[in-house]
Amino acid sequence: MAIAFELNGKSTSVDVAPDTPLLWVLRDTLDLTGTKYGCGIAACGACTVHINGETARSCVYPIASVAGKNVTTIEGLSTNHPHPVQEAWIEAQAPQCGYCQSGQIMTAVAFLKKTPSPTPQQVDAAMSDNICRCGTAQRIRKAVLHASELMQAQGGAR
Amino acid sequence: MSTTIERPTAQKDSISRRGLLKSVSTAGAALLVGFNFSTTAGAQTSESSTADEKAKPRVSPFESWVRVDHNGQVTLLSGRSEMGQGISTALPMVLAEELGVDWRSVKVEQAPNDSRLFGNQGTGGSGSVAESFTPLRQAGAAARLMLVSAAAKNWSVDPSTCRVKNGVVSANGHSATYADLVADAAKLPVPDLKKVPLKKPEDFEIIGKESIQRKDIPSKTDGSAKFGIDVRLPGMVYAMVERCPTFGGKVASFDATKAKAIPGVIDIFEIPAIEEIHSWGGIAVVASSTYIAMQARKALKIEWNAGPHAAESSESIRKEFRRLVDSPMKLVVNQGDAETAISSAPKEYKVEADYELPFQAHATMEPMNCTVHVRKDGVEVWAPAQGPELTQGSVAQVCGVKPEKVKVNTTLMGGGFGRRYQADFGVEAAQIAKRIPHPVQLVWSREDDMTHDYYRPASYHRLSGAVDSQGNILAWKHKSTSTPISEWWDKAGTPESSELGLSFQNPYMTKNYRLEYLPTSSGVPRAWWRSVEASSIGFVMESYVDELAHAAGADPYEFRLRQLGQARKVSHAVDKNESPLDVDRLRGVLELAAQKAGWGTPLPAGQARGIACHYSFHSYTANVAEVSVEKGRVRVHKIVTAVDIGIPVHPDGIRGQVESAIVYGLTAALKSQITIKNGAAVEANFNKFTTLRMDETPIMDVYIVPSVLAPTGIGEPALPVVAPAVLNAVFALTGKRVRRLPVMTSDLA
Numbered sequence: 001m002a003i004a005f006e007l008n009g010k011s012t013s014v015d016v017a018p019d020t021p022l023l024w025v026l027r028d029t030l031d032l033t034g035t036k037y038g039c040g041i042a043a044c045g046a047c048t049v050h051i052n053g054e055t056a057r058s059c060v061y062p063i064a065s066v067a068g069k070n071v072t073t074i075e076g077l078s079t080n081h082p083h084p085v086q087e088a089w090i091e092a093q094a095p096q097c098g099y100c101q102s103g104q105i106m107t108a109v110a111f112l113k114k115t116p117s118p119t120p121q122q123v124d125a126a127m128s129d130n131i132c133r134c135g136t137a138q139r140i141r142k143a144v145l146h147a148s149e150l151m152q153a154q155g156g157a158r
Numbered sequence: 159m160s161t162t163i164e165r166p167t168a169q170k171d172s173i174s175r176r177g178l179l180k181s182v183s184t185a186g187a188a189l190l191v192g193f194n195f196s197t198t199a200g201a202q203t204s205e206s207s208t209a210d211e212k213a214k215p216r217v218s219p220f221e222s223w224v225r226v227d228h229n230g231q232v233t234l235l236s237g238r239s240e241m242g243q244g245i246s247t248a249l250p251m252v253l254a255e256e257l258g259v260d261w262r263s264v265k266v267e268q269a270p271n272d273s274r275l276f277g278n279q280g281t282g283g284s285g286s287v288a289e290s291f292t293p294l295r296q297a298g299a300a301a302r303l304m305l306v307s308a309a310a311k312n313w314s315v316d317p318s319t320c321r322v323k324n325g326v327v328s329a330n331g332h333s334a335t336y337a338d339l340v341a342d343a344a345k346l347p348v349p350d351l352k353k354v355p356l357k358k359p360e361d362f363e364i365i366g367k368e369s370i371q372r373k374d375i376p377s378k379t380d381g382s383a384k385f386g387i388d389v390r391l392p393g394m395v396y397a398m399v400e401r402c403p404t405f406g407g408k409v410a411s412f413d414a415t416k417a418k419a420i421p422g423v424i425d426i427f428e429i430p431a432i433e434e435i436h437s438w439g440g441i442a443v444v445a446s447s448t449y450i451a452m453q454a455r456k457a458l459k460i461e462w463n464a465g466p467h468a469a470e471s472s473e474s475i476r477k478e479f480r481r482l483v484d485s486p487m488k489l490v491v492n493q494g495d496a497e498t499a500i501s502s503a504p505k506e507y508k509v510e511a512d513y514e515l516p517f518q519a520h521a522t523m524e525p526m527n528c529t530v531h532v533r534k535d536g537v538e539v540w541a542p543a544q545g546p547e548l549t550q551g552s553v554a555q556v557c558g559v560k561p562e563k564v565k566v567n568t569t570l571m572g573g574g575f576g577r578r579y580q581a582d583f584g585v586e587a588a589q590i591a592k593r594i595p596h597p598v599q600l601v602w603s604r605e606d607d608m609t610h611d612y613y614r615p616a617s618y619h620r621l622s623g624a625v626d627s628q629g630n631i632l633a634w635k636h637k638s639t640s641t642p643i644s645e646w647w648d649k650a651g652t653p654e655s656s657e658l659g660l661s662f663q664n665p666y667m668t669k670n671y672r673l674e675y676l677p678t679s680s681g682v683p684r685a686w687w688r689s690v691e692a693s694s695i696g697f698v699m700e701s702y703v704d705e706l707a708h709a710a711g712a713d714p715y716e717f718r719l720r721q722l723g724q725a726r727k728v729s730h731a732v733d734k735n736e737s738p739l740d741v742d743r744l745r746g747v748l749e750l751a752a753q754k755a756g757w758g759t760p761l762p763a764g765q766a767r768g769i770a771c772h773y774s775f776h777s778y779t780a781n782v783a784e785v786s787v788e789k790g791r792v793r794v795h796k797i798v799t800a801v802d803i804g805i806p807v808h809p810d811g812i813r814g815q816v817e818s819a820i821v822y823g824l825t826a827a828l829k830s831q832i833t834i835k836n837g838a839a840v841e842a843n844f845n846k847f848t849t850l851r852m853d854e855t856p857i858m859d860v861y862i863v864p865s866v867l868a869p870t871g872i873g874e875p876a877l878p879v880v881a882p883a884v885l886n887a888v889f890a891l892t893g894k895r896v897r898r899l900p901v902m903t904s905d906l907a
Contacts, residue, residue: 016447017421024449028396033388034381036572037448038523039604043844046523074381086379093371093810096818097242098378099385099523099572124853131844133523133573134242135821137855139814 005066007032008076018064022056023047025063026073034074034102038131045130048103049073055110074102077109084154085109088147089140096134104130108144117148223269224253224297226305230325230337232259234294235269238286239544240374241574242818243873244811245286247372251808252291255364256298256357258322259336262373268568281544282579282686284775284871287807291869296351303349308342309334359866365807372811374570386542386569389529391597395424397590398451398601400458401440401610404837405681406465412441417457422450426458429589435552436646436683437582438610442590448601467681468837472516472616475641475834478678479618482639483512487674490654491662491731494670496623499633503624507632509705510622514898515694516831517641518614518687519839519847524572525607526583529599530591536563537591541584542571549584556588575822576686580612608847609839613832614687615640615657616680617694621702623668629710631721633670634702636661640694641680653677655733659695659878660773662731663739666703667723673731682834688822689874692774696878697827697885697899700770704886705895714886715752715769719745739773743802746863747771747780750800754861755782765795768887770879777875778802778863781820781883783856787892790903792828794856794884802863803870813860816876820858823880825850831900 004013007030014029026032026049035058038046042057049058050072077083082090085108095101104127111118111126118126123144132140223235234253240246246266254261302322309327310317312334320329325336364370377383402408414426424444431439441458445451500508529540530553537557543549546566554561571578587600602610617640626632638661642653654675661673687693707717722745730736748771757767764786771780784796799816806812829848833840841847885896888906896905 017450020447020449024447028447028449031390032381033384033390036385036523037387037525037601039844040452041604041843041845044523044604077380082376082379086376089379090371090375093375093814095242095375095378096244096814097523097571097573098374098383101378102381105379128851128853131523131849131851133521133575133822133849135818135850135855136814137821137850137852138817138858141852141855 003063003067005068006070008072014063016063018062020063021059022049022061022063022066022071023058026058032073032075036099036102038100038103043131044100044103045107046100046103048106048130050106050110053110053113055107074106077105083109084150085112085143085147088143088150091146092139092143094136094139094143096136100130100132104132104140108140108147112144112148112151116151118144120145224257224294224301226301226336226340228337228340230335230340231265232257232263232325233265233267235267237269238290239268239281239546239568239571239574241281241544241571241578243286243815244372244808246374247370248287248808248811249290249294250373251364251370252287252294253298255362256295256302258302259325261364261370263325270565280547280579281574282576284777284873284875286871288776288868288870291805291807295356296354299354299356300349300351303354304343304346305336305339307346308339312342359805366805366809368809370808370810383570385524385572386529386540387524387527387572387599387601389540389569389599391529391531394529394597394599395444395446395594396448396451396601397442397444397587397598398448398455398603399429399440399442399586399606400455400460401438401606402462402464403609404462404464404468405683406467407837408439408463408465409441410461410463412461413459414441416459417443417454420450420454420457422446423454425594426454427593429586432556432585435581435585436612437585442586444590444594444598451601452603464837465681470681470837471835472833475616475678475680476514476618479514479639482676482678483618483620483637487637487639487676488654489672490658490675491671491673493672493731494633494668496633496635496670496672499670500622500624500635503626503632507626507709508622508624509702509709510620511702511705511895511897513619513621513698513701515617515697516833516899517616517682517684518826518830519608519611519832519841520573520575520577520687521608521830521844521847521849522571522573522575522577525604526577526602527600528584528587529597530584530587531597532557532588532591536565537588539564539566539584539588540569541566542569542578543581543584544571544574544576544578545581548579548581552581552585553588556585557592575688576690577611579686604844605842608832609842610683611832611839612646612683612685614693615643615684617641617657619698621698623702623706625706625710629712629717631666631668631706634664634666634668635672636698637674639676639678641682641684642677643684643686643690645677645679646684657691659691660699661695662733663728663736664699665728665739665741665744665773666718666721681837688819689774689877692772692874692878693823693826696770696772696774697881700772700879700882701885701895701897704768704882704889713758715748715757718748718769718771722748737776743778744771744773747778747800747802750861750863751780751782751798754800754859755784755798757782764891766887766891768883768885768890770882770886772875772878774875774878776870777872779876779879781879783883783887785884785887785891787888787906790905790907792884792888792901792906793854794824796857796859797880797883798859798861799876799879800861800863801872801876802865803872803875804865804867805869806862806865807869809862812862812872815872816860817858819874819876820880821850821855823877824854824856824884827881827884827899828901
């Protein structure tokens with residue numbers, strides 16, 4: 001049975017088993033590979049996307065529950081110019097292997113929307129459920145704080 | 159049934175040297191400079207074709223090629239892989255420095271598998287920058303010399319009057335781009351690479367500069383970076399393998415009826431174990447998506463023959479460790495008479511301590527995977543591999559074709575840390591793909607990845623020794639056992655050579671030094687994990703020297719300085735080919751870290767500092783850690799690191815690697831381990847194998863010693879000093895000495 005939802009601003013419909021996690025629909029059915037598989041149990045955050053503007057772990061989110069909702073992945077975060085969070089990530093030279101960074105960025109974007117001027121402690125709390133084995137946390141912390149400044153300068157969160 | 163796999167030897171070629179030269183020259187006039195790290199420098203141009211067909215270059219640890227195309231495009235063919243360590247930035251920087259071009263314009267291409275042209279293409283041992291630094295500079299300088307000579311000849315000027323900037327040569331009002339000059343330059347004789355003048359370090363304009371931004375980062379912020387698991391090909395199908403949970407177990411029988419009934423399942427069959435590379439075999443499931451393959455696995459009914467190691471556990475291994483250190487062991491190093499010195503020392507000057515380290519998983523964020531397409535005309539592989547050459551040879555044997563029929567595309571890697579040196583995931587993918595008429599992507603689940611890793615060996619160490627009445631080290635005796643890597647990968651080798659690290663060249667002065675070792679056999683697979691044996695030996699030596707400092711009533715920093723003693727080189731006690739440790743450089747990082755951390759200055763109440771220094775991978779590192787302990791949990795507030803790795807090529811990249819090693823090391827010291835029960839790994843996912851989170855990540859300050867010495871590596875050597883600095887600080891704070899990793903709250907409660 002076809003399941004329809006909005007993906008990165010476009011109407012999308014897929015015909016897969018309803019229990020299929022959104023992650024595998026994105027990656028294997030729609031070939032959107034920016035969202036990563038890391039653990040399959042919502043423990044690492046590599047698969048983080050936005051559903052109706054809220055972060056979701058797509059590896060445990062059944063596609064049936066996505067019907068009629070808005071999904072944003074890393075590919076849809078910004079179309080014509082880098083999102084301030086992406087800019088800040090480059091400025092801080094945060095990624096190393098880069099594998100976890102889509103999930104990190106999606107988490108940071110949603111967090112900054114709710115908390116436009118966070119303290120370092122708030123950043124730590126918000127980002128601590130995303131695992132990075134390259135150990136880029138110090139740079140991500142810096143990037144999130146810098147992104148907050150960039151977004152304020154650009155007139156608030158987008 | 160098992161298939162025989164030979165580890166590919168470096169002599170196997172796929173394209174001839176001449177073949178590559180020709181393939182380049184058909185694209186138009188191009189300047190191609192090849193360099194050869196360890197043998198006679200060879201350089202040819204495509205036009206002059208001075209290559210001697212018969213003069214086969216000997217195999218070297220690193221060879222590469224630099225190409226300047228007719229349009230001026232500079233390409234660096236790199237035999238090494240990018241796994242996050244930043245070589246796709248650092249290597250072009252080095253080349254561009256001598257060639258005189260904008261480093262960002264240098265295109266890095268993954269070299270084809272050809273051991274004769276590119277040597278061993280394995281990426282590991284923190285060696286990519288260290289081993290290619292001089293060859294890359296020589297190639298760049300030779301090409302520049304030829305381009306300048308061509309310009310000088312055209313303009314009838316002295317080459318010394320020519321200036322080069324960003325690929326433009328100018329002199330006396332003349333100006334020409336490299337693109338203009340390539341055809342003429344390619345006709346000139348090639349200078350002797352070893353005699354080509356190189357820039358003086360003080361004239362470097364790119365190497366060592368701050369504000370160099372990594373080339374690969376933008377694509378890692380928008381989802382466009384493609385890792386091995388992101389390969390998508392027309393008609394591609396997905397596969398997973400159900401392996402025996404017990405190490406060395408085999409399929410006894412299986413029933414796939416229910417699994418095959420799941421819509422989207424394409425095929426299910428058994429793949430055999432391949433002992434030579436320790437690939438486990440199991441039941442392969444091929445499906446139209448990864449998720450369907452996962453579901454089909456769950457529906458399989460498999461009877462396992464658990465194999466010979468089903469009784470093994472962490473406790474049984476520990477029992478064997480203790481039995482061995484309680485017994486006489488093999489004498490490895492014996493200087494002076496440690497036994498007598500210790501037995502005659504007064505009790506209050508003696509220190510005896512047992513240290514223990516567990517198995518550790520690599521747990522790269524991207525689980526193992528590989529994509530293989532077996533076609534009539536050959537095999538194509540997309541592998542996130544640190545060892546593409548091994549993958550090529552192994553896949554060739556599985557598919558029954560010659561290695562030159564296997565094209566390996568090395569993809570980006572979501573972390574390596576040593577795990578991706580192995581060929582098991584490539585072999586499994588090939589075993590499946592040869593039965594499927596489509597490209598096949600094999601994906602390991604996180605559980606597969608964590609329970610079928612090749613782990614960092616577990617080890618046990620009994621240290622005994624004493625200080626004398628002047629507070630100097632009188633004797634140092636180290637009895638060690640581990641589950642050695644050699645049992646898995648080098649059965650003919652001496653096990654201790656890969657297990658004892660800096661114990662072979664203890665930098666601390668003592669007349670009486672004794673090192674003993676015996677291996678403990680185990681069915682738990684092991685291999686190289688970030689910083690290999692230094693990750694364990696660093697903890698043991700730097701904890702023990704701290705214990706000796708306290709026995710001497712000395713400040714741990716002052717004690718280390720004094721016991722490092724006068725300027726000298728410390729040779730390896732057994733392997734004379736190993737380069738000696740320079741005590742002054744070790745002292746240098748120790749002093750720098752202590753000074754930058756404010757060693758001896760007051761800290762907030764409830765905090766204390768610890769210090770450690772170490773030498774590994776020819777690099778010198780020191781850490782000062784600031785910690786507190788809250789409810790039995792260690793909190794690391796800050797780590798100040800000093801490194802001496804010769805000329806720092808890409809300082810921000812170096813700092814990144816140090817930060818990375820600190821976090822990886824803190825995870826291993828404070829949080830993660832692999833325990834063994836019933837011959838299988840217990841921790842299977844990140845809920846049990848926990849890692850350091852952002853709210854536990856300390857402030858990290860990294861200082862790099864300025865140097866004009868040849869660069870050494872940094873991916874690994876910052877790790878061994880992490881655990882000892884932190885636990886020395888814990889001791890300073892609490893008086894509790896933690897000797898078994900990872901730290902448990904019960905240790906400090």
